[in-house]
Amino acid sequence: MKFDPRTKLIMVFSLSTLAVFVIDIYLLLVVLLISIVVSNYFKENWDFLKRTKKFITLLIGIVLIQSIFSPAGEILLSINNFTILTTGGLAKGIRVILRMLIIIISATIMTGSSPREIIQALIQWKVPYEIAFMVSLSIRFIPILGEEAKDAFTAIQLRGVEIDKLNLTKRIKIYSYMFMPVLSGVIHRAKELSTSLEARAFRAYPDRSSYIKLELARKDYLIMFVSTLFTISILGIYIIMG
Amino acid sequence: MSIVIKTEGLTFSYSEQEHNILDNLSMEVKKGEILAILGLSGSGKSTLCYCLSGIIPHVYSGKLSGEVRIDGHSTQEMDMTMIATKLGIVFQNPETQLFFPMVESELAFGPENLCIDRDEIKKRIDLTLDLLNIKEKRNEKTGHLSGGQKQLIALASVLTLKPKILIFDEVMSQIDEKGKNAIKDIILQLKKEGKTVIMVSHNLDNIDIADRIMTLKNGRLKRFEESL
Numbered sequence: 280m281k282f283d284p285r286t287k288l289i290m291v292f293s294l295s296t297l298a299v300f301v302i303d304i305y306l307l308l309v310v311l312l313i314s315i316v317v318s319n320y321f322k323e324n325w326d327f328l329k330r331t332k333k334f335i336t337l338l339i340g341i342v343l344i345q346s347i348f349s350p351a352g353e354i355l356l357s358i359n360n361f362t363i364l365t366t367g368g369l370a371k372g373i374r375v376i377l378r379m380l381i382i383i384i385s386a387t388i389m390t391g392s393s394p395r396e397i398i399q400a401l402i403q404w405k406v407p408y409e410i411a412f413m414v415s416l417s418i419r420f421i422p423i424l425g426e427e428a429k430d431a432f433t434a435i436q437l438r439g440v441e442i443d444k445l446n447l448t449k450r451i452k453i454y455s456y457m458f459m460p461v462l463s464g465v466i467h468r469a470k471e472l473s474t475s476l477e478a479r480a481f482r483a484y485p486d487r488s489s490y491i492k493l494e495l496a497r498k499d500y501l502i503m504f505v506s507t508l509f510t511i512s513i514l515g516i517y518i519i520m521g
Numbered sequence: 522m523s524i525v526i527k528t529e530g531l532t533f534s535y536s537e538q539e540h541n542i543l544d545n546l547s548m549e550v551k552k553g554e555i556l557a558i559l560g561l562s563g564s565g566k567s568t569l570c571y572c573l574s575g576i577i578p579h580v581y582s583g584k585l586s587g588e589v590r591i592d593g594h595s596t597q598e599m600d601m602t603m604i605a606t607k608l609g610i611v612f613q614n615p616e617t618q619l620f621f622p623m624v625e626s627e628l629a630f631g632p633e634n635l636c637i638d639r640d641e642i643k644k645r646i647d648l649t650l651d652l653l654n655i656k657e658k659r660n661e662k663t664g665h666l667s668g669g670q671k672q673l674i675a676l677a678s679v680l681t682l683k684p685k686i687l688i689f690d691e692v693m694s695q696i697d698e699k700g701k702n703a704i705k706d707i708i709l710q711l712k713k714e715g716k717t718v719i720m721v722s723h724n725l726d727n728i729d730i731a732d733r734i735m736t737l738k739n740g741r742l743k744r745f746e747e748s749l
Binding site for chain 1: 606609
């Protein structure tokens with residue numbers, strides 16, 4: 280079943296709002312579960328999760344930092360009177376991780392819509408088309424930034440520098456050498472891109488026509504209504520209960 | 522045959538440079554002609570393309586004198602919209618000319634900017650895909666195409682603007698022999714349709730289909746005489 284990108288945007292917005300405002304860990308778990316179910320329903324690509332594996336260390340680090348800097352409750356782990364893990368700190372860390380997961384997983388709902396459809400959705404929501412295109416182009420050019428960095432990294436390695444064997448200080452110094460060529464490469468490509476855009480009459484008129492037109496079906500309205508109602512209800516209960 | 526592009530005393534230098542990259546350059550291009558411009562790297566070929574297509578002075582600035590006339594109108598007096606309907610330019614790198622992941626969206630982009638209605642855009646896409654013999658690519662992702670195919674899509678996306686004049690700035694420099702031959706066949710087809718083509722290259726093999734070859738050296742154009 281195909282849904283309008285605007286419906287998906289509302290769902291992402293609802294789930295992300297809940298992730299930000301909900302404090303209760305169990306409720307955050309429920310929101311995470313809903314995000315997984317919804318994302319799975321849209322049969323989106325889960326390959327990105329494999330790439331997030333490298334962030335596991337970062338996530339564990341977040342829990343520890345939260346616990347060290349905002350200790351609360353019972354001490355779970357301490358070394359020579361230095362508190363490392365507390366129940367309150369652990370809860371805070373888990374909350375941060377759950378929020379990150381909800382935002383990342385809910386965002387995957389959008390991956391089923393093409394960037395052109397998402398732009399059109401924003402335009403039909405009266406977002407100026409220059410801004411809608413700017414968002415889409417910046418996402419489109421993230422891989423190019425990666426390519427530039429990879430090329431610069433390979434060029435350094437080909438000059439006989441074994442980065443893996445260097446200590447952190449030397450490694451940072453090497454990375455600083457990469458910065459200028461990557462930046463100049465990106466600026467060069469951005470310049471080429473803007474020239475191509477101008478040559479194809481971008482922003483020729485204050486308005487533009489659209490080859491595709493999105494139309495909301497009854498199912499889209501229903502899902503938008505349910506998502507909004509669900510979010511408002513949860514937030515309402517939170518505000519009433521203080 | 523009528524003259525579609527004419528330059529008179531065209532002189533240009535970029536703001537940060539002292540010397541003129543184009544120096545009192547005058548040329549004429551006739552309707553339906555394939556003109557090739559041959560030049561070494563850094564000879565000012567791309568700058569000349571930018572001047573002919575109005576990108577200089579409308580997008581890039583510098584010290585410009587003389588003028589470029591398209592169909593009798595000076596590019597300095599025309600805006601980019603007006604130029605885009607008369608002249609299309611295809612650049613060397615297809616990666617920075619494709620803005621959308623789907624071929625069809627890419628082809629619709631130019632006409633959408635000109636506020637052309639949906640039915641007309643569809644008609645233009647159909648005609649262009651038919652002309653370039655790439656109908657099967659319509660719903661393909663641009664990321665899955667080869668360099669040559671991407672360059673064809675970049676060309677197709679310019680053709681949907683229906684320009685009478687086409688400029689190809691080193692379009693064959695990043696593609697294989699098969700892709701080059703496909704593009705040459707299309708250029709000959711475009712000539713049959715009455716389009717005027719200006720091809721710019723550093724390699725003589727890439728411009729062997731031209732009616733006339735000129736070389737760009739020291740900012741000036743002269744008739745090609747077997748070597749650069």
